[in-house]
Every structure is written in structure tokens, then in C-alpha cells.
Amino acid sequence: MKKGTVVLIVVAVIVLLLGSSVVKRYNQLVALEQTVEGSWAQVENQLQRRADLIPNLVNTVRGYASHEEQVFADVADARSRLLGARTPEAQMEANQGLDSALGRLLAISEAYPELKADASFIRLQDELAGTENRIATERMRFNQSVQTWNTTIRQFPTRLIASLMGFEPKPFFEVAPGAREVPQVEF
Numbered sequence: 001m002k003k004g005t006v007v008l009i010v011v012a013v014i015v016l017l018l019g020s021s022v023v024k025r026y027n028q029l030v031a032l033e034q035t036v037e038g039s040w041a042q043v044e045n046q047l048q049r050r051a052d053l054i055p056n057l058v059n060t061v062r063g064y065a066s067h068e069e070q071v072f073a074d075v076a077d078a079r080s081r082l083l084g085a086r087t088p089e090a091q092m093e094a095n096q097g098l099d100s101a102l103g104r105l106l107a108i109s110e111a112y113p114e115l116k117a118d119a120s121f122i123r124l125q126d127e128l129a130g131t132e133n134r135i136a137t138e139r140m141r142f143n144q145s146v147q148t149w150n151t152t153i154r155q156f157p158t159r160l161i162a163s164l165m166g167f168e169p170k171p172f173f174e175v176a177p178g179a180r181e182v183p184q185v186e187f
Contacts, residue, residue: 026165029152029162032152033149035149039138039145042138042141042142043138050132050135077097078100139173146171147172149169149170150170154169
């Protein structure tokens with residue numbers, strides 16, 4: 001074999017190996033970028049869950065709490081009228097009111113025994129905590145994928161490929177300045 005042919009084959013093999021390495025690293029960058037984007041989509045998913053869940057839970061609990069408050073108020077009012085009644089007729093009338101209020105209370109507790117105000121508020125608190133934990137978990141996963149991405153595009157020789165292909169560092173999901181304060185949930 002001629003010396004020029006051998007040199008050409010060696011150069012072709014080196015170019016092929018370098019080209020293969022560049023393609024492999026490019027594909028790695030694409031996969032990592034997709035991981036970052038997928039992680040962010042999960043953060044958005046949980047943020048949307050919170051946006052959908054919290055108002056519904058607050059309204060549901062508010063509805064149950066006000067409904068229970070009305071029944072308890074009706075029971076207390078009927079009991080007061082019964083205790084304040086001086087004539088048998090007034091006592092009967094007050095008793096009917098108390099029976100009616102107690103019937104509504106029993107119907108609520110029989111139909112929805114778990115729907116007591118304290119249980120509803122505890123559930124709301126649990127849902128709030130669970131939602132916030134899911135968001136924190138997805139934020140952590142996103143930041144881990146961003147860290148992997150940013151580290152990879154800064155390492156040599158991937159840095160050369162990343163800069164040639166226009167891959168830029170991604171920002172971390174950071175806590176907003178006001179997020180360090182405890183959120184207030186009002187009913």
C-alpha cells in the first residue's frame with residue numbers, strides 16, 4: 001500500500017471517530033435538553049394542579065363549613081327557643097324546630113359522615129401540604145436536570161460542541177423573594 005493511502009485511511013478514521021464523538025455528544029445534549037424541558041413540564045403540571053385544586057378545595061370546605069354552621073346555628077337557636085318557651089304550645093313549636101334542625105344534622109352526618117368542619121379543614125390543610133410538597137419535588141427534579149445540563153455544556157470537549165450548536169445554560173428555579181414568608185390561607 002502506498003504511504004499516501006495509509007495516511008488518508010488514518011485521517012479518515014480519525015475524522016470518522018471525531019465525527020462520531022461530536023454526533024454522540026450532540027445527541028447527549030439534545031437528550032439532556034429534553035430532560036430539562038420535561039422536568040419543567042412537570043413543574044408546570046403541579047402548578048396547574050395547585051391552581052385547579054386550591055380554589056375548589058377552599059370553596060368546598062367553605063360550603064361545608066357554612067352549611068354545618070347553619071345547621072349548628074339552627075340547632076342552637078331551636079334549643080334556645082325550647083328552653084325559653086313558657087307555654088306548652090311554645091315548647092311544642094320549639095321542639096318541632098329542634099327536631100327539624102336535628103333531622104337535618106343527622107341527615108348530613110349519615111349521608112356525609114366525614115364532612116365535619118374539622119375534618120374538612122384538616123383535609124384542606126393536607127391537600128395544601130401535599131400540593132406544595134409535589135411542587136417542591138418537581139422543582140428539585142427540574143433543578144437537578146438543569147444542574148446536569150449546565151455541568152455538561154461547560155465540560156470540555158462538550159463545551160465546544162455546545163457553543164457551536166448554540167446551546168446555552170438554563171436558569172435554576174429559584175425561590176421568589178416573597179416566597180420565604182409563610183403563605184396565608186383565608187376563608
